[in-house]
Amino acid sequence: MSEKPTYVLTRDYLDNIRLNLHHYLCVELFGYHTHPQIPLNGDNLRIADLGTGTGIWLQDIARRVPASAQLDALDVSFDAVPPKAWLPANMRTIEWDVKQDPPAELVGVYDVVHIRHFTLVLLDEEVGPVLERIYKLLKPGGYLQWTEVDMGSFRVESTEPSNPTAALNRLLKISEGHDPRLRPRWVPSLPAKAAAVGFHEVHVDARDAAPDLALPLHDCNLLINAIFARKFxxxxxxxxxxxxxxxxxxxxxxxxxxxxxxxxxxxxxPEA
Incomplete structure (x- = not known):
């Protein structure tokens, strides 16, 4: 791969903190690492994490699957991933861009493909082709799990109706102005897009955070603005x-x- 695609954020320590914190908050919000309908057993379990970032999801899932499982971190850059010596022994990194066709050795080999937080990466017209590539990665009967923030659901929640919110509303508008990828509205259509490329048993789990999680998630999102200042x-x-x-x-x-x-x-x- 001669040139790595541009990333709208930074891949520095501040962005790593945000990604790791968001991981644990989202696990707390949904109550699972993988959806309860996805089986994680068998002697030859293979799991891929697309756009792995810091690798935190795979490192966390490694404690919850058999030691024989093969865990593959796929991304265009591994600058944020810890040194190999600090990774689980059954975890490896593979350079691949989800906007390109997968290499032959990755086709039809995974039981689970996990992907999340691509709203800052993909435009609406790119989502369907990415789903088609994920479909190719999976074994017959394999599962996709895709988690995203629906930017179109944005609102400001307050303890009192009279609370001032002008700065919070203005900040989001400033943030969205940097790049068209920061104004995504495709997340609610993801189930239909998945079904359109051939996925069966499509299910969506939509969650709104209670106040005890809403505030730390909010603080985590505010980090993005400090990152923008460093990036742009x-x-x-x-x-x-x-x-x-x-x-x-x-x-x-x-x-x-x-x-x-x-x-x-x-x-x-579907099964073959």
Whole structure:
């Protein structure tokens, strides 16, 4: 692969903190690492994690599957993944871009393919082709699990109707202005897109966070704006954020935060 695709965020320690924190918060929100309908047994279990980021999902799942399972982290960059010596012995990294056809050695070999947090990566027209490639990766009877934040569900939730929220609303608009990938609206259509490429038993688990999780999820999302300032190095945007963030913090402390509905979609490739 001669040139790595651009990533809208940074792959630095701040982004790693955000990814790892979001992982544990999402597990708490949904109550599972893999959906209860997905079996994780057998002597030759193979699991792929697409866009693995820091590899945190696979490292966590490694404690919940047989030691004989093969865990493959697939991504275009492994800059955020820990050194090999700190990874589970049955975990390996494979460079692959989900926007390209999979290599022959990855076709039809996985029992489970996990993917999440691609709303900042994919445009609407790219989702169907990615699902087709995931379908190719799976064994007959294998499962897809895809988790995303529905950006179109954005709202500000407050402890009191009178709470100020102007800065929180403005901050999201500024964030979305950086890149068209930051204005995705395709998440609710993901189940239909999965069914269209041939997945059966498609199921969606949509969750809204209770207040005890909503606030830490909100704080986690606010990290994105600090990351944007590092990524884009736009002095005008940086100045606006510098002026706006104290007001965002004030509104948050008074009892208001961002809220989004999160979706986990599962589907099964039919048996041969």
């Amino acid at each position: 190095k736009n002095q005008q945007v940086a100045q606006v954020l510098e002026e706006l963030m104290p007001e965002v913090e004030r509104e948050t402390k008074l009892g208001s935060c961002w809220a989004f509905t999160r979706h986990t979609v599962i589907g099964r490739k």
